[in-house]
Amino acid sequence: MTRTATAHPQQWLLRTQGVTAPEGFRAAGIAAGIKASGKPDLALVFNEGPDYGAAGVFTRNQVKAAPVLWSRQVLNNQRLKAVILNSGGANACTGPGGFQDAHATAEAVAAALSQWGTETGAIEVAVCSTGLIGDRLPLAKVLAGVTEIVHEMAGGLVGGDDAARAIMTTDTVPKQVALHHEVSPDANWIVGGMAKGAGMMAPSLATMLVVLTTDAVADAGMLESALRRAAARTFDRLDVDGATSTNDTVLLLSSGASGIRPSQEDLDIAVGAVCDDLCAQMQADAEGVTKRVTIVVAGARSEDDALAAARAIGRDSLVKTAMFGSDPNWGRVLAAVGMSPFPLDPNRISVSFNGSPVCVDGAGAPGARDVDLSGPDVEVLVDLGLGESSAFIRTTDLSHAYIEENSAYSS
Amino acid sequence: MTRTATAHPQQWLLRTQGVTAPEGFRAAGIAAGIKASGKPDLALVFNEGPDYGAAGVFTRNQVKAAPVLWSRQVLNNQRLKAVILNSGGANACTGPGGFQDAHATAEAVAAALSQWGTETGAIEVAVCSTGLIGDRLPLAKVLAGVTEIVHEMAGGLVGGDDAARAIMTTDTVPKQVALHHEVSPDANWIVGGMAKGAGMMAPSLATMLVVLTTDAVADAGMLESALRRAAARTFDRLDVDGATSTNDTVLLLSSGASGIRPSQEDLDIAVGAVCDDLCAQMQADAEGVTKRVTIVVAGARSEDDALAAARAIGRDSLVKTAMFGSDPNWGRVLAAVGMSPFPLDPNRISVSFNGSPVCVDGAGAPGARDVDLSGPDVEVLVDLGLGESSAFIRTTDLSHAYIEENSAYSS
Incomplete structure (x- = not known):
């Protein structure tokens, strides 16, 4: 290659x-x-x-x-x-x-x-x-x-x-x-x-x-x-x-x-x-991965804020299990980003999955529940609507295989 | 009752x-x-x-x-x-x-x-x-x-x-x-x-x-x-x-x-x-729970420190999957507590599972790999060796059923 x-x-x-x-x-x-x-x-x-x-x-x-x-x-x-x-x-x-x-x-x-x-x-x-x-x-x-x-x-x-x-x-x-x-x-x-x-x-x-x-x-x-x-x-x-x-x-x-x-x-x-x-x-090659997930946070006041929000989303077990299920459950993304350690305006947050808007200004977009996430790559884009900074993190879904691999590692 | x-x-x-x-x-x-x-x-x-x-x-x-x-x-x-x-x-x-x-x-x-x-x-x-x-x-x-x-x-x-x-x-x-x-x-x-x-x-x-x-x-x-x-x-x-x-x-x-x-x-x-x-x-009754896990942190300088350490352990996916596997993998507890947001002395940390010592002063205790965690209740006791304060949190294992339930919630 x-x-x-x-x-x-x-x-x-x-x-x-x-x-x-x-x-x-x-x-x-x-x-x-x-x-x-x-x-x-x-x-x-x-x-x-x-x-x-x-x-x-x-x-x-x-x-x-x-x-x-x-x-x-x-x-x-x-x-x-x-x-x-x-x-x-x-x-x-x-x-x-x-x-x-x-x-x-x-x-x-x-x-x-x-x-x-x-x-x-x-x-x-x-x-x-x-x-x-x-x-x-x-x-x-x-x-x-x-x-x-x-x-x-x-x-x-x-x-x-x-x-x-x-x-x-x-x-x-x-x-x-x-x-x-x-x-x-x-x-x-x-x-x-x-x-x-x-x-x-x-x-x-x-x-x-x-x-x-x-x-x-x-x-x-x-x-x-x-x-x-x-x-x-x-x-x-x-x-x-x-x-x-x-x-x-x-x-x-x-x-x-x-x-x-x-x-x-x-x-x-x-x-x-x-x-x-x-x-x-x-x-x-992450343990048990079935999806490669990239979380992009844009519209933040600073890159540090964007990164903190991206980490909060990328670590959320409910977001990660939804990804495993190919479930466009954007509400979990909102709930995760709501725990960011800086002030947010929930009514300005917009989210898209693989380019399809699922949440605009804090409320659901038409067709949001029908977005197809069945492929191996998911990009979650969250626009906070607060500034010009952005950052992304790479994460994965949370799958049965992750549980399997990690419940028996030492034994 | x-x-x-x-x-x-x-x-x-x-x-x-x-x-x-x-x-x-x-x-x-x-x-x-x-x-x-x-x-x-x-x-x-x-x-x-x-x-x-x-x-x-x-x-x-x-x-x-x-x-x-x-x-x-x-x-x-x-x-x-x-x-x-x-x-x-x-x-x-x-x-x-x-x-x-x-x-x-x-x-x-x-x-x-x-x-x-x-x-x-x-x-x-x-x-x-x-x-x-x-x-x-x-x-x-x-x-x-x-x-x-x-x-x-x-x-x-x-x-x-x-x-x-x-x-x-x-x-x-x-x-x-x-x-x-x-x-x-x-x-x-x-x-x-x-x-x-x-x-x-x-x-x-x-x-x-x-x-x-x-x-x-x-x-x-x-x-x-x-x-x-x-x-x-x-x-x-x-x-x-x-x-x-x-x-x-x-x-x-x-x-x-x-x-x-x-x-x-x-x-x-x-x-x-x-x-x-x-x-x-x-x-x-938590989603997919097979174990009720209590994380007790003692020997902290303050209750806030004890609580922060207990949360760090209780949220660690690797600790939680080990619990699901009834695996006394105490190294994961050490790795988790090592991310606590206050200064630690790794060589003073001791850990026991259900009363059996598995780690003493930062190193493994004899028989640690043989501790039986097959029951439904696990108490993880971590003594930081730094002070007199303690706190506990309640958590659960991370199981297949959690993944199952949460990968299909909205669909």
Whole structure:
């Protein structure tokens, strides 16, 4: 699949590669025995340089998993050579021993990479975990896996794809994408990325692990700025179930291997486009999803107000179950938006579903009950009639499959 | 069924009567043809006096139904002779015409009661509606029903029970209770009540209509004080799905017919006990409920903090689906409480399920995964380890039946 991004039709190309699309990155994914199922559960992303700039954003949950505490700490140096990621266990709520496990894993990665030929310190290794909260990881298996995975690293599509598969939990498909910026016919730089995340998707980052890579030449300040801006407009606006994980991590690593230094604006565009695409992939694969729902709130006094109203609607169980039933029950949208944390004028609110007006100035529109919502995509547009600002969030319906999947996750 | 309340074993008796248990009240419920199903859909509660004091609390949703706007306005006089309630339509988001319908209904009740022998003004008639948002009521049917229902009014159990049945929507059972305070063997005063509400149950009042009656002698200020206090500690702490209705209304009417003037404290106890019992009935009958879940947060710095944490847990879809699956997945409780809007120390948080410790000081307790949650009642106790304050909320699991019921409500 090759898609042309709308911003610069000739120059920007989205491709379905992942973290190894940019020059200077290797990756691998293996089954280390952490998951009882024997499925792949350990991934490594390795930056060969020459640059090692890095930035990260983490969960806003006050209960933070051990790997988040570790990775946040090492990111203070704005420099990473590798990221080790495991599925099969969150290493959250595991006490001081859990933090020691995360540290030991980083040490093992550093030792293995050093032995392999690249001098690496544990402080240059970020750790990400995902899975059930509350159990210690089987450390011996993790450490044995680290030794093995360093030998498995490969360039090109294979390694990136294996890594993307090894971080899946309830995901049904791996999620990766890369944006190529062709500066001239024989010069280009790339931002690639992979993600996992299908539930516990939240207002402040979805429950997810994301590793982004680029071969652009960019100092850590540029990376940090591009990442924060992108996360705020993409992952922060994906809300599947209002739950925020203890493990959310988004990392951006640069190798500088393309030798091309993009402007901050171009880096922002590229990182933003990759994050947006990964978001759409996570929304489409969210637990039990039968509808992809976009909530657009317009006519707000500020973007913050618009976003708060959109979140209120997108988290409403009654709106979400109506969507599952393809039921154009617009009154539930009004009831949800009425709980917005800013003053509203109910008599100015208008709503449309997929472009069909269902409520005008606070009262029902003719034919509102007959709007067809049977397709997989629903756009809910709410005009508050108060100002000029707007914002949107991505959410999903609330389905039987969501209940099924989440009532039996740990057992 | 006769239950003895714990506070004053000899004097306070809870009985399964409703709004007509106190002296001076009549009620009726009929099928007026508002519901397409032909089920009862119109209820009247009539205060014969000699007093007509009244107080009310209403939804905090900014989108308020027409009957809420009407009733709030007439309550400014702190005086009611009657309450007319309909199911089969919320009369919300119905524009100026919807407000005229609510007003016309009150006028019709006043005229019918006046003709029947009790001089009544529309301003002494509160109106409550429940059902689908967005459609105008079939006014001709409502007005014809008003004429009929005034003739149906009866004292004793029958009228109250009929009224409680006529306000049901997705409720499976009528909800009513009365608390008798026997001051002496031959003198007692009573608070009775009925409620409807099974979904769209919210932080600020559940989606519900509640009418409370008393034959105590109490001025409007006492009624207002008792009602606000009771609502804040009962209905405000029932949260089935985080959604807040446009129509929530709780009314308290006093006839003074017992001739007994209780203290404010005794009135508070009685109104509080009736509200608490109605809350438990609504929780037990909540849409699709298979578990009654109580979330207790202790060790907080303040009651507000405790309540905020309890709400965060009680609204978490992942906690609620785990409960449905009888899965002691305590990590989800930690993840939910980690989003509390005040500073926490994750390493001090302890959790128990039905008295069995599952997490101590932020890490798993031995045997935590084996705790049996297969019964219908689950108590989640979270000790934050920060202070001495506590609070609890009532919620439910998130089940297939909730999805089923709510994906097909309007269609």
